[in-house]
Amino acid sequence: MSFESFGDGWKFSGASSSSAAWSLCDTRQGQELLEIRYATVNNTPEQDAICEKCRFHGKLDNTETAIESLNVYPFGGESSILRNMTLRGKLLEVRMDIKPGKGEVIRDLELEELFFPGEFAKAEIIRSVPEPGQKWQLEELPLTGEVLYESSQPFAVLLLTTGDNMQIELGSGGDWWRMHGAGDTFWSIKRTDDGITVRRRVVAIAAEEAVERRPWRFNYYVAWGKKTQMRMLVAPGDTVITPDLLRAAQSECFQAPAVRKQLRKSVRQQQENSGNVQMILPDVKSCDDAGHLERPGKKQLRHWDLDELFALYSWANRTLGENRIFTIELPETSIFRNLPSGRYLANPPTAAMVRES
Ligand SMILES: [Zn+2]
Known part of the structure; x- marks a missing residue:
């Protein structure tokens, strides 16, 4: 089978x-x-x-x-x-x-x-x-x-x-x-x-x-x-959140544990609410702080944080639950915003299932 x-x-x-x-x-x-x-x-x-x-x-x-x-x-x-x-x-x-x-x-x-x-x-x-x-x-x-x-x-x-x-x-x-x-x-x-x-x-x-x-x-x-896929628009009743990561977590690297925690906290605060949630975030970036990767003994390891947004998107859509959609908007100037990965983050989740072939 x-x-x-x-x-x-x-x-x-x-x-x-x-x-x-x-x-x-x-x-x-x-x-x-x-x-x-x-x-x-x-x-x-x-x-x-x-x-x-x-x-x-x-x-x-x-x-x-x-x-x-x-x-x-x-x-x-x-x-x-x-x-x-x-x-x-x-x-x-x-x-x-x-x-x-x-x-x-x-x-x-x-x-x-x-x-x-x-x-x-x-x-x-x-x-x-x-x-x-x-x-x-x-x-x-x-x-x-x-x-x-x-x-x-x-x-x-x-x-x-x-x-x-x-x-x-x-x-x-x-x-x-x-x-x-x-x-x-x-x-x-x-x-x-x-x-x-x-x-x-x-x-x-x-x-x-x-x-x-x-x-x-x-x-x-x-x-x-x-390439021509539409973006999801904000409707009345939706919430737009723009976390201030530098102030709340002293970093903008999405891999940093403090930033991950802060972003998830912002989503959890929406659990009581209704409507869709759009999060406006700064651009994808590179970072050398090995401390973000929890690899003791190393000081510098270059990483970039787009896949952490994939994880956040998946987690947040599960956390908000059925009928509520979580999307991520990258800045207008971001290269990733206009790539398939950025459009994926800016649109509602779609189906993925398993069947016998
Ligand atoms: Zn980092």
Whole structure:
């Protein structure tokens, strides 16, 4: 028996082909939006691993599904790849935990190839998470030639737009420091007639180099939708809140524990009220304070806080309960406001459920 997640105009399932592990489809257009292919650990493809667990869970309010999948290599020390994926509306978040087998080390790790099928009219990139206080830069990649991006450095966000204004956005997780991996890393975005392929070799440590035995964790998200999607407007009876984070929590980093607490407190104060709640927040930002990540022993670790807003949006909509909608407005000047991720935050939650496929 196999399962799939589905929602408003999309479905996500384990792919039946041998080249891809997971597939996201636009069910209205009957088109595939994304293929998540396989990872490679120490040069051994994930296809050689055995699926020990693959569980789909739906939330009771039918706005979120979670998938847990564990693939274990059936030889050596049994290295493993654990994925926790959540789908809410038109947002997929992926967390990967890669564990070396007993007595083994990870010298080489390539995350799944991501393949975006189809023809794109525009490709844009945010190359890097900026220095704290600096501006985000979204720049266009010329769609000539095969190689759109090739670097030892990760990129922060890739935005693809089709001729009929369908957009798909790939973003690194908030823990930007993790994305730098180790050794001779390699990131690329390539274009062919069939679509666009992203490669992410995050660990590549030469045989003669000493290597620490450690697990690795990587996060990324994919958001999609029409560029022309409307925003939800404030109606009479709705509440608009504009928390003063600097005053209340001495920080504007959404990852900071004091800020998280303050934002949730503002939402809880609305529980007695009725109507929808819109929260107006400052722009997504980068921050180096390792204290926000509760990693003692480190002072500086660069992170950015968009995925913390995904968490807040989900939590607040559950907390306010049925028939009340929580949305987040980013400033007019924010690049993210006009990306699929920002439109996701500014609109009501939509369905996400699990069914037998
Ligand atoms: Zn921070």
